[in-house]
Amino acid sequence: MELFNIAIRCSFCNGGQSADKIGYGGICSDDVIKNNIEEEKRPICKNENSFCRQYYDGNIDRKSLDEIINNNGFICYESRMLKDFKAFAGYMQSGANKGKPIAMNKLDKNALCILTTCYPQTVEDMRCIFAAYLVDDSYNDSDRKSGHITTNSKYRFSFSNNEAQRLLFWNYYANNTKPNLAKWCMGEYRYFDNITAAQILKDIANIKKGTNDQKLAFEFFDYFCDIKGINKNLIPELSGALRR
Structure with a gap:
């Protein structure tokens, strides 16, 4: 089975908002x-x-x-998301398994997880990435079956309001049908490939230049490219819905 990285759609939460994070801590x-x-x-x-x-x-x-x-x-996952770095993919909405957690069968260790949201009164085009982390070796079958995406990795970042608004999700991601349209529709998660993940990590590293996170951000980018066999000097241009 081909394995992927994952983006989670989160309700906007300004609890615990500070200069270096948009919320998700209260x-x-x-x-x-x-x-x-x-x-x-x-x-x-x-x-x-x-x-x-x-x-x-x-x-x-x-x-x-x-x-x-x-x-x-x-209270909810969002109220603790940047304390625990733990996301949830949601529940089955129909069929025999309705009400059960969605198993993350296409997710494994060393995947990138990004957390996304839209600020109140903004359009879907402006969906931003407010946190990113490596799904590390602590991720196990129990987590996968429960629909949780967790980490204990040092490679985890939250972003300020300014940083998050420079990381627009739809610059990187495009739907298989109607790739020019920035529209999430159903479900709380989206899988994406390793090249897209590398594009995101490259931009995160550049955004973190001049901050205390600069060294670790570039280290994360290098590490991910190395374990996925990606030449970091040959990463293609962005091709998400907003770039079509």
Whole structure:
């Protein structure tokens, strides 16, 4: 079976936002909670059993909501994503396995995982990459079957608002059908090949120039190209939907 790298579609989360990351380290602000429920209609956000939905409906107050995460309670994957570097591919939506986690059968160790999102009130063309990491040797069959994408690798990066907006997902990725159209449609993940992964890592390394992450970013790029047998000097031009 051919193995791939993976992109995850994430609800926007500005919890824990700082100068060097766009969020994903706490509970969203009130306006983002409202947007994710009313406008984006994100499944976990609008689920009646979710704590954010209970807060939105007025069944609990903000203090109670904050206390849940302060006591290490689970709100959603997004609220801890840049603390744990752990993503989830979602659940089967139909068939005999409906409701079960989607197994990551085409993902293995030494794959690149990128986390993507759209800022509120922006179009799909502007979907950006806000974090990237190597799926390392700690990834196992249990993780794969559970639909989780995890890492303990040193090769993991989060991006500031400015950096993320320079890493537009659709510069790199194109759908097999209608490749000129930047449209995600169904599902929470997309597989992509090693050349696309190398293109992303090359741009990450260049974006990280002059920062504390510069050395590690270039090391990640070199390491990935080496283990995948890619000549880093012959990486083709970008051919994602926005470059067609």
